[in-house]
Amino acid sequence: MTKFLKIAGKAILICLIVVWSIFPVAYVVLNSFKFQRDIFAFPPRAFFTPTLGNYADLLSKYPDFFGFVANSLFIAVLATLLSVFAAACAGYVYSRFRSTALSASAFYLIAVRLLPPLVITIPLFPWVNQLGLADSHLILILLYATFWVPLNVLIMKEFIDQIPKELDESATVDGASEGQILRYVVAPLAKQGMVACAVFVFVFAWNEYVYAFIFTIQNAKTTPLILSELMDSVTGTNYGILFAAATVQLVPILIVVLALQRFLVAGLTAGAVKG
Secondary structure, eight states, X not given: OHXXXXXXXXXXXXXXXXXXXXXXXXHHHHHTTSOHHHHTOSSOOSSOOOOSHHHHHHHHHOTTHHHHHHHHHHHHHHHHHHHHHHHHHHHHXXXXXXXXXXXXXXXXXXXXXXXXHHHHHHXXXXXXXXXXXXXXXXXXXXXXXXXXXXHHHHHXXXXXXXXXXXXXXXXXXTTOOHHHHXXXXXXXXXXXXXXXXXXXXXXXXHHOOHHHHHHXXXXXXXXXXXXXXXXXXXXXXXXXXXXXXXXXXXXXXXXXXXXXXXXXXHHHHTTSSOO
């Protein structure tokens, strides 16, 4: 009886966590298919007549919306590639080499990662304007990639630490350079860690608001900024269009996470047990 109660308690807890996690997403998606009058109907209706009118209104009233979605995708993909590449290279160095300077820089990486984004943003703003990088895709790519490099470096170091150094030595005997060892020996064996790092950066870059708000005006606007503008519309918030836009923004994230779920889970747990 006691064992049954424990299993039932765990099952109930898991169900509550699942409902807590899924409810906000389901609420947004379902409301995107409702008429404006039905979204805040009380009591809420379990059954309703679905409509694609909100998506049609989104296309007609905000024709540039999907251009800003493309901005977000371009920035997120390039920031992810840059951050993972830098983290893999630096993680290899931290894993395979030892020195006082490297140990000190590891603590520096952690300290920098703990700083709030605004602490970096305020002194950076005049330099961005001076260099002509304001309202450009490049500044957001660099900021998003840099923001995640410290943590990703430490993650990659843990993964590379688990790869036997004997493989490096064998490759060196065969005439491989450090770059070739990293590319052909270490990277394939540490790909789960690289995928985990990539998901972290992509999700952050896709949803980030503060940097995009401060450093962009029009050309490099991302989707979170447009969603905030939809909420602050002068004519009032059309929640049907807002929920439709939010649903469109959710789709790439869901695709990425579901497609890489197997690699992500394996990547996050690979360093948990030492062989």
